[in-house]
Amino acid sequence: MCRLMGYVSHEVTTFPRMAGGDFQNFVDLSSVHCDGWGVATIDHGQDKVQLVRAAQMAHTSAQFDSAISSTQSDGGLLHLRWATAGLPVSENNTHPFVYQDFTFIHNGSILPPSALDHLIDPEFAPLILGQTDSERYFYFLMTMIKKCGFVEGVRKGVKLIMESCDYSSINAMVMNEDTLVVVRENNPNRQPEWATQEYYELKYRKDSKGLVVASSGWNQEGWIEIPNHSMLSVDRKDFSTQSILLT
Secondary structure (H helix, E strand, O other): OEEEEEEEEEEEEOHHHHHOOOHHHHHHHHHOOOOEEEEEEOOOOOOOOEEEEEOOOHHHOHHHHHHHHHOOEEEEEEEEEOOOOOOOOOHHHOOOEEEOOEEEEEEOOEEOOOOOHHHOOOOOHHHOOOOOHHHHHHHHHHHHHHHHOHHHHHHHHHHHHHHHOEEOEOEEEEEOOOEEEEEEOEOOOOOOOOOOHHHHOEEEEEEOOEEEEEEOOOOOOOOEEOOOOEEEEEEOOOOOEEEEEOO
16 A cells, blocks of 8 residues: 655646645655655656655655655656555565656555456566566556557556456556546455545645645645546646546
8 A cells, every 4th residue: 555646737846845834744654654665757748757766664765855855847756655465675666667758656456466467568568577566557557558548548447457356446646748647446345454435535736836636644634535436637738637437
């Protein structure tokens, strides 16, 4: 299980500026989500993702502090990892995952981790370096994006997982130079006993600076919840949003 944060902004900025004064409270969630952190940024109109990640606890990591303070971008994803039982703590298993100008983070589990292997295009299969369901989820979505385009590929891919896989949550954020897509989909019948329904909530705030979206567990007063079984698509050119039902 993991914590997610993403933003797109009108100007080059940082995660703390976009998230606001409670950003450190989000970072403190890594005392539980302690198996790794990662930061990926890609500026609008650019085609190269900048990635820094490590299999460390974020709130005690000098490398994390350095990465966050030096991040300057108009779009980024941040991930705090709590490894699924049985999956190793390693850099290859640490989010975000990156392909060309796409980057991806996930919270939840698809069981077994290899469930999507047969659906991943042979072009992408050799790129899988770790053992996680999350990395396979990413390359399965890349397979669908290749066939159907970005937003429709994510929608169809998530629908297929919902219809054919055993999963607790497939909450995710996918970003490229033009678009941010946020997936909110958890299965109430498969959530761990310790997890409240609020654990899987994703909320966003849109203002004059741009849009920031994040997992629960810290102060998000006044933020808008993304309903379960839906996607939020954000156009990075004009910051228009579209809510898309998955059911």
